[in-house]
Amino acid sequence: MLLFGVWAVAAGVATRSLSAANAVSLSYVASLGVVGGYVLVARRPIAGTRTDVVFAVVSGLFLAAGTIKTKNAVGRLGFEPRTARLSAERST
Secondary structure: OHHHHHHHHHHHHHOOOOOHHHHHHHHHHHHHHHHHHHHHHHOOOOOOOHHHHHHHHHHHHHHHHHHHHHHHHHHHHHHOOHHHHHHHHHHO
């Protein structure tokens, strides 16, 4: 839970100047490096039934979609990215 909390705080800071989709994309690219490194160090093959692999991929798709939707919802509640606030201030 502590690691998830740190991720949530860091993501909140990132979305001050990045869109939700960009922040999530960069977050996931970084996490792929960590997970990929773990898989290499653990030296365990990724093995399972086809159904289990499909469910793992589908869960990742829903995780990504849910994360982007959550970040967008937070933006609509008044915590929009800093770039959106700056562009709105410049247009007035």
